[in-house]
Amino acid sequence: MNRSPEPENAGERNLLLGWLAFHRDAxxxxxxxxxxxxxxxASAPPSDLTLAGLVRHMTEMERAYLVYPLQGGDFSLxxxxxxxxxGDIVGLTPEIVAPSLxxxxxxxxxxxxxxxxxxxLDDRCVGSRNSVRWNLLKVIQEYARHNGHADIIRERIDGxxxx
Numbered sequence: 001m002n003r004s005p006e007p008e009n010a011g012e013r014n015l016l017l018g019w020l021a022f023h024r025d026a027x028x029x030x031x032x033x034x035x036x037x038x039x040x041x042a043s044a045p046p047s048d049l050t051l052a053g054l055v056r057h058m059t060e061m062e063r064a065y066l067v068y069p070l071q072g073g074d075f076s077l078x079x080x081x082x083x084x085x086x087g088d089i090v091g092l093t094p095e096i097v098a099p100s101l102x103x104x105x106x107x108x109x110x111x112x113x114x115x116x117x118x119x120x121l122d123d124r125c126v127g128s129r130n131s132v133r134w135n136l137l138k139v140i141q142e143y144a145r146h147n148g149h150a151d152i153i154r155e156r157i158d159g160x161x162x163x
């Protein structure tokens with residue numbers, strides 16, 4: 001898998017977008033080379049977290065903190081509902097893996113297009129009270145936190161370690 005490297009020292013916007021790309025690719029690399037059944041394996045009990053669940057959760061985070069805030073409109077999550085608030089994480093089966101990865105990539109592409117149109121990180125988002133900077137940092141910290149979980153899950157599945 002061709003991954004985005006850690007960003008070089010750069011201006012704030014390029015640095016933040018570089019870290020976003022790095023962390024997105026880090027999660028993708030943890031899924032790379034595994035079958036669908038392995039990606040829905042909760043390998044670190046008692047946690048329900050799986051690699052596919054983390055992908056679905058990060059799809060929700062891209063939607064909640066980048067896509068919706070930057071474009072506005074009606075807000076809805078993709079997997080989580082009032083009836084199933086943990087729909088991104090719990091009860092996953094192998095057949096959801098491929099469509100979940102596709103949806104994650106689509107949400108990322110939408111977020112990237114919206115971010116490219118932003119004039120300033122200081123701009124207030126139309127769908128939230130926060131700045132673009134705040135929302136971007138929120139998503140980066142979500143990836144960084146959950147990539148640590150992904151490291152443990154992947155190691156427990158097949159022993160693979162590292163970035």
